[in-house]
């Protein structure tokens with residue numbers, strides 16, 4: 001494969017309604033999101049010959065989705081995967097288009113994340129869980145059963161080493177909640193957060209209180225990827241993929257002995273090299289935010305602030321509008337909603353298209369943005385996009 | 388009342404660790420090829436891929452320091468509702484610093500725990516024939 005930089009584009013984005021109790025199946029939600037993305041791209045469903053999704057055994061299949069759009073595609077693929085799967089699947093789609101197998105691919109994530117299968121757990125069989133998780137019998141008997149605890153172990157150590165404080169975690173939350181006030185579809189629209197309120201909220205799992213945790217929602221999101229040539233025939237303004245990269249690093253997905261590294265540390269140089277830009281060229285960001293601390297660790301990994309200065313970076317308001325790196329401008333997963341990362345992808349595509357032009361939600365004149373994915377400390381992905 | 392929390396499941400790869408724990412001893416898997424300890428244990432060395440694995444018994448006097456921790460104020464798994472708050476820590480072993488073992492620090496107030504704190508492995512008999520390695524602060 002040759003250099004694919006700027007030769008592929010995201011040409012359609014769409015979502016279903018967002019709720020806490022959809023009363024509908026993931027297939028219905030996925031159909032809503034897919035139809036919205038198809039309308040956004042201005043193409044016919046039959047032009048899509050590949051369908052892909054990621055799931056945690058909580059979704060419908062790509063085959064079902066294609067069927068009820070009236071399409072018989074060449075290729076369907078459903079992977080189990082975490083919060084860096086969007087980037088991985090976009091890379092897969094590009095590879096398949098580059099290989100001549102496909103023309104246009106729809107990628108979606110659909111979940112009843114609040115009313116159905118909840119990511120934070122509950123109702124699991126303890127023996128099944130010990131077997132399902134690599135090294136599970138070494139963590140489950142100790143009560144370490146949720147990502148808040150797992151990532152919290154990284155956070156406590158990182159805070160100890162770099163001087164990041166609870167207040168710095170709070171700045172991430174306050175900044176993203178502020179964005180949510182400009183997004184009428186955000187769950188926390190109308191519910192801004194002050195630092196005082198943040199600091200007075202009791203911890204669920206030290207170092208995290210409820211504001212540091214992402215939301216849960218019933219929702220589907222979809223995006224459409226095609227070649228830059230085909231993108232010209234679409235109705236929407238194409239958002240070109242300058243660079244994309246994914247990476248695994250730790251030996252186990254749920255048992256970490258070495259807290260000094262995360263996969264994002266390795267993704268960062270690759271994605272910037274491929275895109276041919278530097279961190280200071282990035283004007284808008286979607287940074288995976290399953291927990292507030294995860295944002296801080298990625299700011300360090302992607303070089304937006306040097307190690308040890310990330311806390312000051314967020315305290316100085318650089319994640320807010322008018323800051324150096326307005327991030328998660330729809331409110332992110334901390335305050336907009338949660339589709340396992342994909343709602344952040346939709347927002348950055350719309351920012352880079354200047355879809356909010358004329359409103360206070362638009363990051364003025366943004367041309368280049370980064371979208372990061374975090375399946376865990378062990379697995380990450382990122383892409384750099386431009387208009 | 389019987390033990391309500393999850394009991395470590397023994398399997399083909401990890402049973403020597405838990406068998407030793409039941410005897411109040413620590414046994415670690417070690418790679419004969421690259422010399423690295425493998426924890427959690429597996430079918431081959433996670434560092435070099437070698438299947439030349441052996442087990443090393445480190446006995447019952449196991450010391451370490453807190454490498455990191457969280458304090459849970461809410462039970463995330465069944466059986467822990469009566470153990471709130473509880474401290475989940477990663478402990479760096481004094482005798483094998485590359486090995487870091489996850490466990491609870493018992494009889495410790497959340498405000499008292501800190502990174503670098505010295506701890507000692509203790510074994511809690513949870514059923515008639517099973518014991519769970521845990522940690523207590525060295526006073």
Ligand SMILES: [Zn+2]
Pocket residue numbers: 418419420421422423432433434435436437
């Ligand atoms: Zn080895």
